[in-house]
Amino acid sequence: MEFINSLNFNHSFIKDIVRIDYSADMPLQCINDYGYSYIMFRFGDFEAYDYKNNPIEIPKIFVKGTGDFFNVKAYKNSTWISVELPNHSLHNITRLIAKKSRNKLIDLYDYVDASILDRLYYEIYENKTVEAITQTLDKHLYTFYSAWNCDLDSTVMVNYIYSRKGLLSVSELSEKFPYGERSIERMFSREVGSSPYRFIRLVRFNFIIRELEKAEYTKFEDLIERYNYYDHSHFEKDFKKFLGQSITTYKNDFNPLLSSALKRAYCKI
Template sequence: MEFINKPNFEHSFFNDIVRINYNCEAAPQVINDFGYSYIMIRYGYFEARNNQGEYIAIPRIFTKCTGDFFSVKAATNSSWISIELPNGAFHNITKLITKNQRNKLIDLYDYIPAEILDTLYVALENENEIEKITALVDKSLESYYSNWMVPLDSQPMVDYIFNKKGLLETIELSEKFPFSSRTIERIFHKEVGASPYRFICLVRFNHIIRELLENKYDSIDSLTKDYEYFDQSHFEKDFKKFMGQGVKQYKDDFNPLLTKALSRVYHETN
């Protein structure tokens, strides 16, 4: 598997762009959610299953919101390009109630003319340089960015959660922002794709799993305490919720896709 990205990637809209090329068939690998929206472009054959083990149809160009873990199996000479967007971009692109689209891959052809996407698809097929991929995507889609970047009520709260690494209680959001707890729930349902509590847990989990990957901790107990888990069993519960497996199974399994994804710098909001 060839994992191509650009360190210190910068863009006015995208958080990151990654290309993954499979030179041989890859067994199913679990990938968890990182709390962002995505546009993804598929080349070749993949099989994907959701967190219930059900097959998911994969459009060749699709957008995805925050959801649950899933598994993906790739055929030889397949590849995909993953364009990571701010969390609220999915809602701005589709105008859909985001929580109702969890674990769905929404065909971008429903929102952008086929001639634009067809041209982009052909242009990107054999391009492996991130700078050139970015330029080609901008050329095709830049006219849409202003609408996709429209400020949402959820965005300051999402940024706050990311900046605090998920180390907060949900009540802090209604204390910090001019919304009641009930209104915040509705905003997250519409724009984020997860409840405030689940999103906070997801962000915290993604920070702790990076430290687990880097092996820069004295013990699991000390690591979980640093991230305000009650105990190791509380952490195990989150691990199974967001990864579909226990800590030991994760550490025993070979999962280069997740390892590469986690090794990138977690996007910092401003």
């Protein structure tokens, strides 16, 4: 498996780009949620299963927002290109209620002219570097960027949650921003795809799991305390919620896809 990305990636709209080429069949691997939206390109044979182990149909180009973890099995000579976008992009592209679209791989052909996507799909496959992929995306989709990247009411709150590493409460959001908790709840359901409480937990988990992956902490207890977990069992609950497995299983599991993803910078506001 070749994992192609750029540590110094910078773009006015796109947060990150990853290309994964599979030179051999790979077993099921867990992919967790980061709270961003994505446009993804599938080339070759894959199997995908949601957090309840139900099979998911994979369009050749699809958009996905925040949701639960899912598992992917890749076959030899397949390629996966992932284009990470701001959280608000899913709602801007589809105008769907984001929470009702969670865990769905939404066919981008329903929202962009097929002639554009057909040319993009076949051209981008030949791009072997992040720079080339970016140039191809800009060439075919640039006219959509302004609408897809339009800030929503939730955008500033989402960015604030990232900046705080998820170390805050929903009540703190209503104190800092001019919205009541019920308004924030409705806003997140429509635009973000998650309750504000779950999104805060998700962001916090993504920060702490990267520190766990680096293994640079002195004591595990100090790490979970720094991220406001009450104790080990409290952290274990988030592990099972966002990765579907125990901490022990995670440490013993063979998942190069997840390990490679966790090496990338997480907060990209």
